[in-house]
Amino acid sequence: MSQQKLVGRSVARREDPRLLSGRGRFVDDIALPGMLHAQFVRSTIAHGEIASVDLSAVRQVPGVVAAFTADDLELGDITAQLGRPLSEFVPTSMPVLARDKVRYVGEPLAIVVARDAYAAEDGLEAARVTYTTLPPVTSEEAALAPGAPLVHAEAARNTLVDVSLFATDGIDQVFESAPCVVDVETRTGRQNALPLETRGAVAHWDDREEQLVLHTCTQIPHQVRTVAARCLRLDERAVRVVVPDMGGGFGQKCVVGREEIAAAAAALRLRRPVKWIEDRKDALSASFLAREQHYQVRAAFDADGRILGLDADVVCDMGAYSCYPFTAGIEPLMASAEMPGVYKVPAYRVRGRAVTTNKAPTAPYRGVSRPQYVMVVERLFERAARELGLDPVEIRRRNVITDFPYTGVNNITYDPGSYLESLNLCEQLVKDEGWYGKQDAATAEGRHIGIGYACFSERTGYGSAAFAQRKMQVVPGFDISEVRMDTSGAVTVTTGTMSHGQSHETTMAQIVADELGLDIAKVRLHQGDTDRITYGFGTFASRSITIGGSAVRLAAAKLGDKLRAIAAARWDIDPDDVELTDGVARRRDDASDVLSYEDIADIAYLQAHLLPKDIEPGLTAAATFDVFNDGTFSNATHGVVVELHEGTGRVEILRYVCVEDCGVAINPQVVEGQCRGGIAQGIAGALFEQVTYDDQGEPSATSFMDYKVPTAHEIPDVLIHHLETPSAFTETGAKGAGEGGTIGAPAAVLNAVNDALRATGVELDNTPVTPETVHRALHLEAPS
Amino acid sequence: MTEETAVSEKELQLLVLDVNGEQHEVITEPRRTLVDVLRHDLRLTGTHVGCEHGICGACTVLVDDRPVRACLMFAAQAEGARIRTVESLSDGDRLGDLQRAFSAHHGLQCGFCTPGFLMLAEGFLAERPEATKDEIREVVAANLCRCTGYQTIVEAIDGCATARRQACANLCDSKER
Numbered sequence: 001m002s003q004q005k006l007v008g009r010s011v012a013r014r015e016d017p018r019l020l021s022g023r024g025r026f027v028d029d030i031a032l033p034g035m036l037h038a039q040f041v042r043s044t045i046a047h048g049e050i051a052s053v054d055l056s057a058v059r060q061v062p063g064v065v066a067a068f069t070a071d072d073l074e075l076g077d078i079t080a081q082l083g084r085p086l087s088e089f090v091p092t093s094m095p096v097l098a099r100d101k102v103r104y105v106g107e108p109l110a111i112v113v114a115r116d117a118y119a120a121e122d123g124l125e126a127a128r129v130t131y132t133t134l135p136p137v138t139s140e141e142a143a144l145a146p147g148a149p150l151v152h153a154e155a156a157r158n159t160l161v162d163v164s165l166f167a168t169d170g171i172d173q174v175f176e177s178a179p180c181v182v183d184v185e186t187r188t189g190r191q192n193a194l195p196l197e198t199r200g201a202v203a204h205w206d207d208r209e210e211q212l213v214l215h216t217c218t219q220i221p222h223q224v225r226t227v228a229a230r231c232l233r234l235d236e237r238a239v240r241v242v243v244p245d246m247g248g249g250f251g252q253k254c255v256v257g258r259e260e261i262a263a264a265a266a267a268l269r270l271r272r273p274v275k276w277i278e279d280r281k282d283a284l285s286a287s288f289l290a291r292e293q294h295y296q297v298r299a300a301f302d303a304d305g306r307i308l309g310l311d312a313d314v315v316c317d318m319g320a321y322s323c324y325p326f327t328a329g330i331e332p333l334m335a336s337a338e339m340p341g342v343y344k345v346p347a348y349r350v351r352g353r354a355v356t357t358n359k360a361p362t363a364p365y366r367g368v369s370r371p372q373y374v375m376v377v378e379r380l381f382e383r384a385a386r387e388l389g390l391d392p393v394e395i396r397r398r399n400v401i402t403d404f405p406y407t408g409v410n411n412i413t414y415d416p417g418s419y420l421e422s423l424n425l426c427e428q429l430v431k432d433e434g435w436y437g438k439q440d441a442a443t444a445e446g447r448h449i450g451i452g453y454a455c456f457s458e459r460t461g462y463g464s465a466a467f468a469q470r471k472m473q474v475v476p477g478f479d480i481s482e483v484r485m486d487t488s489g490a491v492t493v494t495t496g497t498m499s500h501g502q503s504h505e506t507t508m509a510q511i512v513a514d515e516l517g518l519d520i521a522k523v524r525l526h527q528g529d530t531d532r533i534t535y536g537f538g539t540f541a542s543r544s545i546t547i548g549g550s551a552v553r554l555a556a557a558k559l560g561d562k563l564r565a566i567a568a569a570r571w572d573i574d575p576d577d578v579e580l581t582d583g584v585a586r587r588r589d590d591a592s593d594v595l596s597y598e599d600i601a602d603i604a605y606l607q608a609h610l611l612p613k614d615i616e617p618g619l620t621a622a623a624t625f626d627v628f629n630d631g632t633f634s635n636a637t638h639g640v641v642v643e644l645h646e647g648t649g650r651v652e653i654l655r656y657v658c659v660e661d662c663g664v665a666i667n668p669q670v671v672e673g674q675c676r677g678g679i680a681q682g683i684a685g686a687l688f689e690q691v692t693y694d695d696q697g698e699p700s701a702t703s704f705m706d707y708k709v710p711t712a713h714e715i716p717d718v719l720i721h722h723l724e725t726p727s728a729f730t731e732t733g734a735k736g737a738g739e740g741g742t743i744g745a746p747a748a749v750l751n752a753v754n755d756a757l758r759a760t761g762v763e764l765d766n767t768p769v770t771p772e773t774v775h776r777a778l779h780l781e782a783p784s
Numbered sequence: 785m786t787e788e789t790a791v792s793e794k795e796l797q798l799l800v801l802d803v804n805g806e807q808h809e810v811i812t813e814p815r816r817t818l819v820d821v822l823r824h825d826l827r828l829t830g831t832h833v834g835c836e837h838g839i840c841g842a843c844t845v846l847v848d849d850r851p852v853r854a855c856l857m858f859a860a861q862a863e864g865a866r867i868r869t870v871e872s873l874s875d876g877d878r879l880g881d882l883q884r885a886f887s888a889h890h891g892l893q894c895g896f897c898t899p900g901f902l903m904l905a906e907g908f909l910a911e912r913p914e915a916t917k918d919e920i921r922e923v924v925a926a927n928l929c930r931c932t933g934y935q936t937i938v939e940a941i942d943g944c945a946t947a948r949r950q951a952c953a954n955l956c957d958s959k960e961r
Contacts, residue, residue, distance in 0.1 A: 022830015
């Protein structure tokens with residue numbers, strides 16, 4: 001009798017019509033009366049003391065309205081904290097505009113506000129900044145070298161984070177006595193998350209509301225509100241952060257940006273709307289970057305290929321500043337906590353460090369350290385398989401966790417997943433397509449085809465417990481949802497999460513529609529407005545559908561209880577004898593007796609005198625959800641076939657297979673979109689994208705000519721197969737699906753490349769694997 | 785130097801632009817790009833800006849039926865040409881077939897690059913309605929998308945092209961009968 005459930009179906013996206021017809025509203029689409037345009041005077045050197053910032057000529061440029069330095073605006077600093085001792089974490093502050101010192105090329109020094117963006121850029125040309133230059137620190141080695149110049153005076157040895165989370169007793173003996181010990185040293189390139197929409201904001205002071213309204217494309221609106229209020233010394237109530245449509249984020253927009261705060265300060269000072277839109281050059285060189293890490297890891301195995309121990313040293317080059325709210329601990333702490341991954345590792349030791357350098361600062365980027373450590377661990381297994389003469393899939397089979405829940409050496413309890421099933425199925429899919437035979441045939445012809453895998457899991461739904469363990473001062477855990485039904489029976493639902501392409505308007509509505517037996521067209525999601533949403537931590541760490549979606553479902557269920565209670569009172573029956581379906585309340589004992597939601601809403605709002613005494617007027621409900629255990633783990637195996645081209649060193653991906661398990665897929669098409677997009681970004685990191693710096697700290701990538709974003713030429717079609725191990729403790733059974741693609745791709749691609757290189761004796765462990773590297777490897781004689 | 789590089793009010797010029805079949809008069813600086821005039825002077829904000837140096841293609845519009853990077857063209861250069869933007873693809877609330885194909889194939893996520901891909905495909909399919917999927921992939925490689933991995937964009941355009949050819953064939957069949 002009841003209508004077909006929407007959860008689990010690829011229902012059409014609610015977002016699409018406006019985005020397809022040019023009627024979305026992105027931050028640069030906002031135009032307010034009297035609006036001015038801001039750009040930033042930025043440091044041209046990597047490291048130095050600021051001797052003077054002279055803006056007098058700037059202010060004379062036609063069209064320029066105002067220009068401010070740090071001293072002019074007197075803003076509070078942005079300071080991210082971990083609750084760890086100084087020996088483990090050194091807090092540093094990021095001023096909104098550089099005050100005494102500049103620490104990277106592109107660091108904002110002054111804001112220029114003009115009648116249009118062209119005039120603002122004219123103004124930049126007239127700025128005169130003088131520096132006392134200091135020697136720049138441009139690499140991890142330089143940062144850690146004795147006597148190195150200090151990026152922050154308070155951070156000795158340029159070390160912001162130095163944490164040794166685990167050291168199993170007797171691990172040295174394990175390595176001494178193990179029949180097989182392999183090691184891997186890996187460096188991964190500095191990447192840009194690269195949302196196609198650059199960062200931007202429009203700020204204005206609303207006299208009527210006595211409120212600063214900050215439209216900004218952020219994944220974390222409430223955190224931006226907190227920081228803006230503190231820096232501007234306003235009550236939080238006096239700041240409203242509104243997020244329009246967002247053109248991607250991928251982590252780069254889940255930290256608080258200095259420019260959005262400076263634009264707000266200028267709007268406050270000038271009492272005129274101020275817009276800042278980051279240009280691509282600044283986005284590439286002066287925004288938040290990620291992923292530059294150095295791993296030195298070894299693993300011990302027994303003669304059968306069972307892992308005995310994992311010993312890791314991880315150093316992350318976090319650039320010039322700690323990001324808010326995550327701090328420079330984001331990458332080393334993630335790697336340290338999670339590295340054993342899908343494998344039964346009995347002994348584990350890890351040291352994770354974050355160093356500060358004179359490069360643009362870093363933010364979490366889709367996957368956060370997991371693309372790197374998965375790559376390292378998967379390389380270790382491949383190397384051990386070679387040493388022991390085992391099949392690389394078989395050695396994984398012998399080591400993956402199969403009995404759940406499993407509590408690892410890293411004190412994490414893994415909930416049920418399909419690690420072994422995904423591995424077997426992925427291998428089978430590659431076999432069924434005949435790739436092993438094609439590889440043999442190609443080898444016989446002197447071509448270089450390789451097959452590689454990555455088997456991994458991904459913790460999603462980090463709740464308060466997990467983030468508290470990291471000792472973050474801001475513990476992003478819970479989410480709140482509020483649901484309201486109006487007299488037409490339509491529902492408004494809020495979430496504290498913030499979609500920037502993930503289709504929350506659709507998937508959250510599917511959950512609510514199912515819970516209330518409503519047509520999805522009757523459900524509308526609100527997100528990204530600190531005045532409309534009580535509180536929320538935003539979207540990152542694949543938390544939205546797990547935590548946000550659970551809150552939404554609980555709130556909808558509460559509203560359902562109220563609908564049933566009102567209907568039951570009208571019929572004088574027990575609420576349990578009322579079911580909600582097809583937009584009506586129906587008596588279970590007499591299906592012909594129905595009350596439409598409009599009828600119930602009429603009573604709740606317009607004829608409240610009819611309500612029983614214990615039921616309050618109105619149709620609203622609110623619920624919170626948090627995860628009090630170690631979260632829920634999605635998992636996947638990726639299988640990749642590559643061909644290396646001798647003449648050019650090009651790595652061509654011939655086939656990409658992904659077997660993924662994110663529990664209940666609310667909307668399978670959306671999940672597949674997340675997989676494919678994530679894999680594309682993982683391939684980008686494995687083969688193409690890198691920001692390098694010269695010895696003066698000048699970034700190499702300031703345009704898309706230098707930063708090679710892969711196109712439809714380079715990114716292959718992906719065959720996706722779903723497995724479904726529902727999460728036991730999210731309200732929908734869903735696990736997170738946002739990051740897995742990015743996590744698995746670098747490892748699988750690198751393993752395939754190395755498989756293709758097996759005749760050469762060369763093994764490549766650093767990313768990106770460039771054509772030059774491959775060309776060189778293919779033209780070396782194999783060591784005899 | 786500042787005085788030399790600055791643009792004074794006197795250098796404003798009057799342009800007449802034909803956009804989506806409507807004539808628009810714009811008073812602007814000669815240095816203003818077509819995409820800025822479309823977005824900020826005419827308030828046709830469907831066309832987006834992703835790089836301002838002609839690589840990403842988010843700003844793609846049709847100029848005399850051919851896909852053009854509107855960030856690399858001055859508005860003044862578009863005078864006398866027929867300009868079409870993403871806003872021309874739908875009829876009120878009714879999406880066109882290409883737009884519907886993008887939705888059906890999940891060819892967009894954040895939607896920021898989408899108008900550029902739509903106009904690129906609109907121009908390309910008009911010129912080569914018989915395009916193969918490989919040719920479509922080749923053209924899709926002209927623009928950047930960070931969300932989809934491109935597969936569903938290629939499939940959407942191919943699906944639209946296939947459906948158009950089928951509709952055309954059906955029409956011919958029915959005429960022959």
